[in-house]
Amino acid sequence: MVKTTAINISLPTWPPEGLNKPLNKSTFFKATVAVSTNSQDANHDFLFLRKNAQGDPLIESKRFVIDSIRPLLDYKFTENKYSVATYINKKWGAKSTLKAGINLDLYSFTAFDEARVFDVTTKRWTPWNTRWNANNENYAVLQPYIQFKHYLTENLLFNVGLSSLYSSINSNSYSPIEPRAGLALELPNRQKLTFATGLHSQGLPSYLYFYHPNLKNLNTVPYPVKNVGFTKSWHFVAGYSKMLADNLRLLVEAYYQNLYNIPVEVQKSSFSLVNSGAGFSRIFPNLLQNGGIGRNYGAEVTLEKFFSNNYYFLVTASVFDAKYQGSDKIWRNSDFNGKYAFNALFSKEFTFNKRKSLNIGAKFTATGGRWYGPVDAAQSLQAQDIIYADATRNSLQFNPYKRFDLKTEYKINRNRLTHTIAVDIVNVLGTKNQLSLSYIPQAPYFKQEYQLGFLPVFFYRIDF
Numbered sequence: 001m002v003k004t005t006a007i008n009i010s011l012p013t014w015p016p017e018g019l020n021k022p023l024n025k026s027t028f029f030k031a032t033v034a035v036s037t038n039s040q041d042a043n044h045d046f047l048f049l050r051k052n053a054q055g056d057p058l059i060e061s062k063r064f065v066i067d068s069i070r071p072l073l074d075y076k077f078t079e080n081k082y083s084v085a086t087y088i089n090k091k092w093g094a095k096s097t098l099k100a101g102i103n104l105d106l107y108s109f110t111a112f113d114e115a116r117v118f119d120v121t122t123k124r125w126t127p128w129n130t131r132w133n134a135n136n137e138n139y140a141v142l143q144p145y146i147q148f149k150h151y152l153t154e155n156l157l158f159n160v161g162l163s164s165l166y167s168s169i170n171s172n173s174y175s176p177i178e179p180r181a182g183l184a185l186e187l188p189n190r191q192k193l194t195f196a197t198g199l200h201s202q203g204l205p206s207y208l209y210f211y212h213p214n215l216k217n218l219n220t221v222p223y224p225v226k227n228v229g230f231t232k233s234w235h236f237v238a239g240y241s242k243m244l245a246d247n248l249r250l251l252v253e254a255y256y257q258n259l260y261n262i263p264v265e266v267q268k269s270s271f272s273l274v275n276s277g278a279g280f281s282r283i284f285p286n287l288l289q290n291g292g293i294g295r296n297y298g299a300e301v302t303l304e305k306f307f308s309n310n311y312y313f314l315v316t317a318s319v320f321d322a323k324y325q326g327s328d329k330i331w332r333n334s335d336f337n338g339k340y341a342f343n344a345l346f347s348k349e350f351t352f353n354k355r356k357s358l359n360i361g362a363k364f365t366a367t368g369g370r371w372y373g374p375v376d377a378a379q380s381l382q383a384q385d386i387i388y389a390d391a392t393r394n395s396l397q398f399n400p401y402k403r404f405d406l407k408t409e410y411k412i413n414r415n416r417l418t419h420t421i422a423v424d425i426v427n428v429l430g431t432k433n434q435l436s437l438s439y440i441p442q443a444p445y446f447k448q449e450y451q452l453g454f455l456p457v458f459f460y461r462i463d464f
Helices: 377-383
Strands: 002-011 012-022 027-049 065-093 096-115 129-151 156-167 174-185 191-202 231-245 248-265 286-310 311-325 329-335 341-352 356-367 401-414 417-426 434-439 446-450 453-464
Touching: 248 311
Parallel strands: none
Antiparallel strands: 002 027, 012 027, 027 065, 065 096, 096 129, 129 156, 156 174, 174 191, 191 231, 231 248, 248 286, 286 311, 311 329, 311 341, 341 356, 356 401, 401 417, 417 453, 434 446
């Protein structure tokens, strides 16, 4: 049994539109400040089920009968983020622009996690094990950059830039030079070609740096992720767009991403942090190093009707492939490799007078299913959590994801006040979309979990 509370709070940037300060006719300075916090608080309990004479779980009214409940896991993570973004923009006539700036994020992270397991062999509880005990751990992420744009001809725009990324979380989280470049060519008949490339770096979720399998045993077991550096990726993108009509645009894009320095286990395995974020649970890795690779490529077509005549629509279709290698050097599908995605969105507005309007919209989404693998029953029973067999990771795929939503929104505009009454109907068709597998304390030790089913959402909002 799980009780989880998640809170995300973001204060508006200050000033709301940023601090704009003209230095002269061709140069201006801008700065913004923002604060946000993210908190997760969870308690997990182990349910002992009442059993019948044959030793099978007792079921009454299609429900298991609970015999007793024991605390199993308690954790709370809180991250505060303070952000400052500044830049100077300088223009030379109508052809050239130079922009230089710095983004600074200050993090304060607090985490506590304590867990235990019930040994099914001895029928006893293991001692409580503390895996996180971080109290106001502070670190900074600094990103200076410079970008130059210049029109080589009236229809050809060239831009080039350099960026750098530094994190004080450890000595390996530093990327001194990250080049970026792009071209945009305006063609006759409202057509446009674009090309872009760049090197990008990314750190890990804060909580991972402070994880340890047993904080009481620091002298013999190192922190698995404490000294891991950035994941890096070279991006290459080419695009073509054409205005088919005044308010109708066609966009075609193709891309390739070469990923490297991905954190993988030191011991030979299929584990890779390229899959992080696919599920809704935390990661408990063994000792990691920056030795993994991956690659993503695909193409996307978008047809967009801008809002006019009181309606708009957007249709996108993409095909892609995403593979990675763990430390075992075997190419596998990443968790996210659904192979295709399709989205269609439509909205129509009806205006009754200058003060009242009704908006009706619909959205359909279809993607390939997530990848997973056969469950290791013995390890899952011991850990009382889903453990996938390492050698066959991501050899199986969930069914395709499909969802159809409807939305209605009625607005009443008053002097300095707007009333909004809305009804969103999520997953109108009640499609059962597979989400993940979860542990149950009996063979085969897992069950299928599904995503959000049919759900009507009503809300009323007042905007001042």
